[in-house]
Amino acid sequence: MNLDFQDKRVLITGAQRGIGKEIALGFSQSGAKVFINYPFESEKEVAREVVDQINTNGGNAVAFQADVRHQQEIDKMIEEMIRLWGGIDILVNNAGITRDKLLIKMSDEDWQSVLDINLTGTFRCSRSVSKEMMTRRYGRIINISSVMGLQGNAGQANYSASKGGIVAFTKAMAKEFGARNITVNCVAPGFIGTAMTSVLPEAVRQNFIHRVLIKREGTPQDIMHAVLFLASDQASYITGQVIVVDGGLTL
Amino acid sequence: MNEQEILEKVKPVIADKLGIGEDEITMESHFINDLGADSLGLVDITMALEEEYSMEIPDEEASKLVTVGAMIEYIKNNAK
Numbered sequence: 001m002n003l004d005f006q007d008k009r010v011l012i013t014g015a016q017r018g019i020g021k022e023i024a025l026g027f028s029q030s031g032a033k034v035f036i037n038y039p040f041e042s043e044k045e046v047a048r049e050v051v052d053q054i055n056t057n058g059g060n061a062v063a064f065q066a067d068v069r070h071q072q073e074i075d076k077m078i079e080e081m082i083r084l085w086g087g088i089d090i091l092v093n094n095a096g097i098t099r100d101k102l103l104i105k106m107s108d109e110d111w112q113s114v115l116d117i118n119l120t121g122t123f124r125c126s127r128s129v130s131k132e133m134m135t136r137r138y139g140r141i142i143n144i145s146s147v148m149g150l151q152g153n154a155g156q157a158n159y160s161a162s163k164g165g166i167v168a169f170t171k172a173m174a175k176e177f178g179a180r181n182i183t184v185n186c187v188a189p190g191f192i193g194t195a196m197t198s199v200l201p202e203a204v205r206q207n208f209i210h211r212v213l214i215k216r217e218g219t220p221q222d223i224m225h226a227v228l229f230l231a232s233d234q235a236s237y238i239t240g241q242v243i244v245v246d247g248g249l250t251l
Numbered sequence: 252m253n254e255q256e257i258l259e260k261v262k263p264v265i266a267d268k269l270g271i272g273e274d275e276i277t278m279e280s281h282f283i284n285d286l287g288a289d290s291l292g293l294v295d296i297t298m299a300l301e302e303e304y305s306m307e308i309p310d311e312e313a314s315k316l317v318t319v320g321a322m323i324e325y326i327k328n329n330a331k
Contacts, residue, residue, distance in 0.1 A: 134295060137270070179289060 003232045005032035009085045010231070011078070013037045013068055013125060014095030016047035018194035019144065022220030023092055023227050024050060028059035030228060032090070035081050036063040039095065068095050068121030071128075078128050090140040090231045091129045093122040093166075098196055100155045111158045118162035119169070126173060130182070139182035140231045143170050144223070145242060147190045147250045163188070167242055174240030183239035185230045190246020192218040213248025222247075252330075254278070257323045261300060265319065268296045278320040286319075296322075304330035 010027045014020040016038040024034045034054065038047035047063040054061035064080060066073035081088055096118045099110040122143055133139030148156050149163025167186055174184040191197060191208040197217075209217055226243045229235055244250065252260075262273045269286055282288040288296070297313050300322070306329045308316070316322045 131295075131298075134291070135267070176291060179291070 001234060003030050003228050003234065005030040005090075005228075005231070008032040008089045008231075009035070009081065009087060010090040010092065011035040011037060011081060011088055011125075011129070012092040012094055013121065014039065015092075016043050016050055016063075018196060019189065019192060019220045019223050020092070020094040021050050022224045023094060024061065025054065026221075026224040026228050027090075027231075028054045028057075028061060033060040033085055034062075035077070035085075035088075036061055037066055037068075037077060037095070038063060039065070039067045041065065068125060069116050071124055074124050074128050078132070082132065087136060088129050088132055089138060090142070091125060092227060092231075093125055093141070093143045095121055096144065096162075098156065098159050100159070102155055103157045106157060114158040115162050115165075118159070119165040122166055123169060126169075126184075130173075130177065133182050134177070134180045137181045139177070139180070140235075141170075141173070141182065141184040142227050142230050143184070143186045144227075145170070145186040145188040147188050147244060147246050150188060150242070150244070151250055170242070171240045178239055183230070183236065185235075185238060185240065186242040187223055187226045187230065188242050188244045188246070189223045190218055190244070190249040192220060192223060194220060208249065211249055212246070213251060216247070218245065218247055252327065254320075254323050254327060257326055258319070260303075261319070261323065261326070264299050264303065265296055268292060268299060276319055278318075278323065280319045281317055282319070282322075283317065300326065306330055 005027055010032045012020050012024050015024040015036040024036055028034050036047050036050050051061045051063045064077045066077040097114060099114050101110055126141055143166045145166045146163040148160045149167055152160045170184050170186045222245050226245045262276050265276055266273045269288055269292055280286050282293055297308055301308055304326050316325055
């Protein structure tokens with residue numbers, strides 16, 4: 001199966017690092033134009049490196065700073081993408097953070113900041129692109145959830161709630177937009193080696209890997225492959241689903 | 252602008268949003284029963300016309316505008 005994204009226009013939030021970056025590289029290698037969203041000025045340099053890496057390899061990438069907590073910044077980004085490339089075919093809601101604490105120690109701010117970026121950011125970006133996708137009767141939205149959103153995780157009540165919310169949001173949106181040929185799906189990564197998981201204590205890492213059936217930690221590429229499949233024409237009859245990519249961790 | 256002029260302007264918008272031919276659209280057309288619109292299609296049309304005519308159609312008003320003629324009447328009275 002050859003996934004072809006020639007001339008497809010993809011927006012990936014939080015694409016300057018980790019899983020988002022890998023998704024951007026994957027789409028680009030399959031022919032897509034990729035819009036690299038990054039959140040802050042301090043991330044500009046790493047975002048530029050991703051763009052350079054893509055463009056020097058014959059791809060087409062543009063970096064754009066927009067904080068998904070602010071609707072105006074999201075709208076500016078989408079307007080710019082439409083101005084440059086004439087539309088948007090695929091949105092990957094990947095931007096996400098963790099703020100791990102036991103519930104008893106979790107502040108309102110710890111809770112809200114994770115919900116704002118992970119869940120509300122996904123809602124806002126999806127709403128902003130849906131009008132354009134609706135008009136053209138084509139669209140693919142892939143939301144990055146997490147196995148923690150399906151199972152819950154101690155120390156991650158905020159993160160688990162946001163990622164579980166993304167699953168329900170995905171299903172509701174799939175129902176609203178199915179008749180417009182817009183599919184909406186989730187990928188739920190398990191334990192993936194990125195900056196987000198590198199901060200965990202070694203004992204926690206080893207415990208996770210011990211529970212994974214495929215005896216290794218997941219890679220951003222593992223997630224990228226699932227995202228590309230869901231965005232492809234081959235997946236046009238799949239909507240409202242969650243693909244768990246966790247090596248069997250939660251089985 | 253009279254009703255006929257407005258009709259000619261909104262026809263392409265409605266046709267585009269519902270994926271139908273302009274010739275299917277008359278003053279008497281019922282969006283749902285005659286033109287095959289679903290709830291999302293109606294909202295899509297309403298939003299496009301709000302933008303086109305710089306007006307806001309409150310939800311409770313929009314739910315009453317079930318025919319093309321009713322929509323045009325509303326535009327005639329409220330467009331800026």
